[in-house]
Amino acid sequence: MIRRTRRPAPRPALRAVRTGTALRPLHHRLSPSAVEDVPLRAGDGVRLGLTRIRTAGRPAGPAVLLLHGHTASSDMFLLPETRNLVDVLLDEGYEPWLLDWRGSCRLPYNETGRRYTYDDVALYDIPGAVARVRQEIGDRPLFAVAHCIGSLALSMSMAAGLVPGLAGVVSQGVFLTPRLAGRTSLRMTLAGELLKSRIDHIPVDFRTVGFRSKYTPLFALASRRAECPDPTCQILHNSAWGTGASLFVHEHLTRTTHDRLAELLGPAPLWILPHLRRIELARTVVRWNDGDLRYRALPRNALDAAGAIDAPVLLLSGSENGLWLDSQELCHRVLARRQPRLDVAYTEIPGYGHLDTFLGRGAALDVFGHILDFLEKRR
Numbered sequence: 001m002i003r004r005t006r007r008p009a010p011r012p013a014l015r016a017v018r019t020g021t022a023l024r025p026l027h028h029r030l031s032p033s034a035v036e037d038v039p040l041r042a043g044d045g046v047r048l049g050l051t052r053i054r055t056a057g058r059p060a061g062p063a064v065l066l067l068h069g070h071t072a073s074s075d076m077f078l079l080p081e082t083r084n085l086v087d088v089l090l091d092e093g094y095e096p097w098l099l100d101w102r103g104s105c106r107l108p109y110n111e112t113g114r115r116y117t118y119d120d121v122a123l124y125d126i127p128g129a130v131a132r133v134r135q136e137i138g139d140r141p142l143f144a145v146a147h148c149i150g151s152l153a154l155s156m157s158m159a160a161g162l163v164p165g166l167a168g169v170v171s172q173g174v175f176l177t178p179r180l181a182g183r184t185s186l187r188m189t190l191a192g193e194l195l196k197s198r199i200d201h202i203p204v205d206f207r208t209v210g211f212r213s214k215y216t217p218l219f220a221l222a223s224r225r226a227e228c229p230d231p232t233c234q235i236l237h238n239s240a241w242g243t244g245a246s247l248f249v250h251e252h253l254t255r256t257t258h259d260r261l262a263e264l265l266g267p268a269p270l271w272i273l274p275h276l277r278r279i280e281l282a283r284t285v286v287r288w289n290d291g292d293l294r295y296r297a298l299p300r301n302a303l304d305a306a307g308a309i310d311a312p313v314l315l316l317s318g319s320e321n322g323l324w325l326d327s328q329e330l331c332h333r334v335l336a337r338r339q340p341r342l343d344v345a346y347t348e349i350p351g352y353g354h355l356d357t358f359l360g361r362g363a364a365l366d367v368f369g370h371i372l373d374f375l376e377k378r379r
């Protein structure tokens, strides 16, 4: 009788789960004395990150609050390997402030801790940060530059009248009228099915999940027709966390940024999908919590309440945005028709995708000038 000897089945890869609420340190090349960590808790008690970049040796200019996208972090504005937005703002005499809202990968909430929706970001995180910055800067002007979901949530805060009096807002990728890439909305439905399984988030760092895990099929799907062999790049560039969209134009990233993607973009929680799906179906930013009185401060539909927006807005988008497509151009057209009183402009960056408008090696040349022009006219 021949006995087949079997190797013991490999153990499932252990996932490093962050349980504390301590912020992961920022990665930057500024003088440590210029970087001040300002303690901040949101109105519902969640610990957030707020960083002030001080300008030494000259009077502080207007403040600019930077809002990252979901699963990214303030690190996206501080890349040491490129001329980044904080460098450019400092050179022009602005005082950058960086908020790590609860969807930041410097914080643990996407993987552990209390679940949330974008209502919480619009109601608690952004107004809390704006109030805290104002405490420090007095009556100096305060601008905001916001990317992706940071911008989408800001549009809700503004429509709710929770952040009045901003000197100007630059919104990248998406604002009041989200339109997702076709395959993305379809795959989001499929991803919703994953919610019923053991998967509650989509990791991006292949090294932490291993070759044989429940995530292997996701990485395999992402690798289809991929030109880059790096699994983290595949799941972001080729698949946008498995949705089929694309987050950046590949050749715009330096090799260093490319190799840091797993650090710059954390795991995406699948439990956020029902809210995102509702937003996507409505084609505008809508409130998730209808029955909970705490959220009554937010309008049901931010576009219907856009008349409350009291700041000039610059809508930016790369012409090749593979996630939000022409959402910004659409927003410009819709607001021109429905809210002609608002001061809203649209600028398209030729050849750029989504994240590369901030992470790209040439963003200082191709993108940041548009932001500076807008701020300069209103400072």
Ligand SMILES: [Zn+2]
Binding pocket: 228, 229, 230, 233, 234, 237, 250, 258
């Ligand atoms: Zn790549």
